[in-house]
């Protein structure tokens with residue numbers, strides 16, 4: 001496993017296993033155990049909103065790796081923002097995951113009283129309940145604002161990045177701010193025939209790898225932590241084996257040229273500029289509907 005070093009000195013595995021859309025069932029338990037046994041050390045996206053924290057906790061306990069070798073991430077959902085609610089939520093997450101501490105806790109979205117939630121996270125960090133506190137789906141503007149008026153410097157922003165949605169500007173900004181980029185949905189959920197794209201197919205053939213491995217390797221070479229999900233044991237193994245080859249500059253560029261600036265984030269109105277009221281309303285409706293699950 002390769003690691004990247006965060007600006008707070010902690011180290012993060014370069015390739016993580018995501019558990020979104022694996023329901024709270026034996027499937028989730030088995031996939032997490034399989035991923036850890038295959039070599040993954042970063043388990044991401046056990047998140048309040050996904051309702052799978054208990055299953056992830058059991059999957060971790062069933063693996064042969066001890067918890068202190070793992071890097072466990074969860075996220076606070078928007079209806080638990082504000083200092084009091086977030087403090088309680090952090091304790092509930094630890095209980096559900098059956099752990100004393102988290103390696104990472106993220107603010108899932110930049111809506112509502114995320115300032116209050118951030119301060120609860122700062123206090124939980126002081127109490128040893130969380131090692132690094134970070135954010136997800138923040139624009140650079142959200143991120144600079146939060147950073148400027150709080151004590152703990154941001155170390156990671158988790159955003160959607162895949163060949164269709166490459167976020168070149170955000171990545172530049174985050175690199176300049178020394179904030180580690182983490183990518184969700186690296187395969188764009190397979191949309192637009194990603195796994196049959198002719199450019200990716202040609203590159204995969206050249207290196208004798210699969211399209212999934214090419215994409216994860218491309219993100220690794222860009223210095224991005226990728227989070228991929230699968231419920232199939234062969235794919236879980238395949239997606240971890242990306243460290244024995246190197247994409248050349250031309251292939252890196254050919255993948256960059258696939259960018260369409262469009263992904264799931266846009267589909268649900270998540271990429272919001274300051275005057276984008278129509279999309280903000282659309283997004284909050286999605287967020288409120290999801291909140292009824294927890």
Ligand SMILES: NC(=O)c1ccc[n+]([C@@H]2O[C@H](COP(=O)([O-])OP(=O)(O)OC[C@H]3O[C@@H](n4cnc5c(N)ncnc54)[C@H](OP(=O)(O)O)[C@@H]3O)[C@@H](O)[C@H]2O)c1
Pocket residue numbers: 017018019020021044045108136137158159183184185186187188189190195210212213227228229230231232235238239
């Ligand atoms: N922060 C956020 O707001 C946010 C939002 C969305 C996702 N995430 C994180 O990102 C992680 C991944 O995102 P995602 O699940 O939406 O999408 P994804 O990783 O882009 O795609 C997952 C899809 O790809 C398939 N797949 C995986 N490996 C494959 C392979 N080697 N060959 C062919 N197909 C393969 C999976 O199918 P099978 O399972 O059937 O193999 C699944 O249908 C999530 O688990 C979560 O941790 C975060």
